[in-house]
Amino acid sequence: MGSVIVSLFVAMGAAAAIAAEHDALFRKMVDQSRKVVAEFVGEVRRQLQKELDLSGPVRSIMVCKYSSPEIAAAISRKTGWRVSRVSLKPRNPAMGTPDAWEQVVLAEFDRRVQKGEKPENVEYAEIVTEPLGRYFRYMKALPVQPQCLSCHGPAESLSEAVKLRLAAEYPHDKAVGYRPGQVRGAVTIKRPL
Template structure:
């Protein structure tokens, strides 16, 4: 049974491999900068597209530019970067895994207790069967700008509603009001 014991000892060592606090702080800082840049760039593109072509013309920005920015960040850094939500519009990219669901629920609870949603974030080193990961999430609060595509029936123009219905028949991402948390930018980084 020696092999079994050594195997068990190795598994314990892998699971417990410590990550220094300063490394976590550095990775948190890097993730915060990447997520902040992502949100800012997307917001800028959205504002510009809405002012040029109205919200129905801007749907393509959220559909094409957001995954493009996320893809560039992923490739450049060797991380997995995407946007997730508890109520997705695009299930292909946006459904959170178990860890992300837990963090999103905590984000809602933190906002309900009065924390500023624009500053809500969470970072953790997580052990998974394939290894250790540094994981980071930054909340995306609903701003007035978002309501034209994620708000209630009174916020969404008929042309936008029609386009969303045809492009996203399983859309769950409406009915929000300003200040709620729409979802999060999530970053997963192998260690």
């Protein structure tokens, strides 16, 4: 009887140790994801701001169209993880449409911000099992900032030239009408385990 209780405690101890190890690994993967998002967002912002200052929003559309996916692809190659941007109202449906898991997380991000969380702090991580394997998945909200409004803001903040260019490049554009502090979308990371 006594030994059963002892071995039970030993088993529980082992389970707790495994959980702690798992927690540490999970936290490490969250930290690594945060760094990768910071690198991606920082580089896109830097290139976008440079082009906005240099030649204005119409020409900067090309930074968002070409440079941003290139930066994401370079980081994906370097890390071996899938790194991209998604939105519930994508401008480019081919690139920016969220999968089922991402849709749920993005809807939750909107709810969290409505409830008062600061959009710049909103993130989510989970280990998921999918038909093709297990993945660590992470998303970080991209808040609408003043810098975004010339291309994603309400109609009155978009110039006629920007509207024309967007209509030509993105006939299915849904990514306008945003106000500062809303969630424009998220960087999403999918890392095979």
